[in-house]
Amino acid sequence: MEYVRLDGTGLEVSQLCLGTWMFGTETEDGVVTDREQAHDLLDAAFEQGINFFDTANNYGGGDSERYIGEWLGDRDREDVVIASKVYWATRGRREAGLSRKIVRAEIEGTLERLGTDYLDIYYVHGWHEPSPLVETLSALNDLVRDGKVHYLGVSNFAAWQLLKALWISDSHDWEPVSVTQPRFNAADHVPYTVDPEEQPLPDLFDACRDQEVAVCPYAPLAGGFLTGKYERGPDGAILGPDGARADLSENFGPFSDREWAVLDAVRDVALELDATPAQVAIRWAMEVDGVTSVPIVGARSSGHLAENVGSLDVSLSADQHNRIERAGGAGDTSSWPVYGG
Numbered sequence: 001m002e003y004v005r006l007d008g009t010g011l012e013v014s015q016l017c018l019g020t021w022m023f024g025t026e027t028e029d030g031v032v033t034d035r036e037q038a039h040d041l042l043d044a045a046f047e048q049g050i051n052f053f054d055t056a057n058n059y060g061g062g063d064s065e066r067y068i069g070e071w072l073g074d075r076d077r078e079d080v081v082i083a084s085k086v087y088w089a090t091r092g093r094r095e096a097g098l099s100r101k102i103v104r105a106e107i108e109g110t111l112e113r114l115g116t117d118y119l120d121i122y123y124v125h126g127w128h129e130p131s132p133l134v135e136t137l138s139a140l141n142d143l144v145r146d147g148k149v150h151y152l153g154v155s156n157f158a159a160w161q162l163l164k165a166l167w168i169s170d171s172h173d174w175e176p177v178s179v180t181q182p183r184f185n186a187a188d189h190v191p192y193t194v195d196p197e198e199q200p201l202p203d204l205f206d207a208c209r210d211q212e213v214a215v216c217p218y219a220p221l222a223g224g225f226l227t228g229k230y231e232r233g234p235d236g237a238i239l240g241p242d243g244a245r246a247d248l249s250e251n252f253g254p255f256s257d258r259e260w261a262v263l264d265a266v267r268d269v270a271l272e273l274d275a276t277p278a279q280v281a282i283r284w285a286m287e288v289d290g291v292t293s294v295p296i297v298g299a300r301s302s303g304h305l306a307e308n309v310g311s312l313d314v315s316l317s318a319d320q321h322n323r324i325e326r327a328g329g330a331g332d333t334s335s336w337p338v339y340g341g
Helices: 035-047 059-072 100-114 133-145 159-172 204-211 222-227 257-273 277-286 302-313 318-329
Strands: 003-005 012-014 017-019 052-054 081-086 119-124 149-155 177-181
Touching: 017 035, 035 059, 035 302, 059 081, 059 100, 081 100, 100 119, 100 133, 119 133, 119 177, 133 149, 133 159, 149 159, 159 177, 159 204, 222 257, 222 277, 257 277, 257 318, 277 302, 277 318
Parallel strands: 017 052, 052 081, 081 119, 119 149, 149 177
Antiparallel strands: 003 012
């Protein structure tokens, strides 16, 4: 495993980040990833060189952070990079918000569940219109000053929102935003925000290049669509194995002709490289011109994780990358679906 430096920082992380959204998440069929499974995945990731883990205060009702914290107790904290998020309130009467009060309360809960004194990266989980951005950034800067957070990030921000945050921080000599976390994959073609609403962000990476902001995209496999395990059924139906994402989320699909064309292109390149579609799709999401891109992979088994790590051994030619790019750029984008995240 090679390690990369996040743009604009001195922080080095593994080329892939393990996402823990499903840790402790409950469905009608029970917990998707329970404590034992979570610890097994964390062990497998660490053994394969992944030192970067992404969570949030609301994942699994807080269990995601708890599971990581329990696992972290047997590790040297300095060997691990942990990112978490604030937006959804886990205490008090408010369901969401980015006021100073909420930010201060939520960081304490997050650190307690993780069993650590600090976070490496603390993301704002989404744009919250009622909360003054200057107040949120002031509170976050205080956390950096207090040693509770090392670097700041934003998730699901548009380019103008990111640039506004950077301008406010610069004008007050506060800690800047160093990382952004959009949804991004070959099926989407461009980065996306899904919170508070679905928006394509075709200019986000231009802003990141200009301001030296790193990217940690989630859903690089489009919720599993780009693994190649789904087929197109009659009347646009999605045919896949039992227990797959299509069974767990109402926001999975339907998929347009353009998106099926992307999957076809990914499959073709995978055959040429003797790789899997998932490996090709992850490698594609890593190759953002002029920006450090560290995809967040959300494997549900050690086998899936090993396959994802295999993407680091895949090398796409310019022609192969561009064929997938052209397939994703064709047609009307107004009906692109939401994958969640």
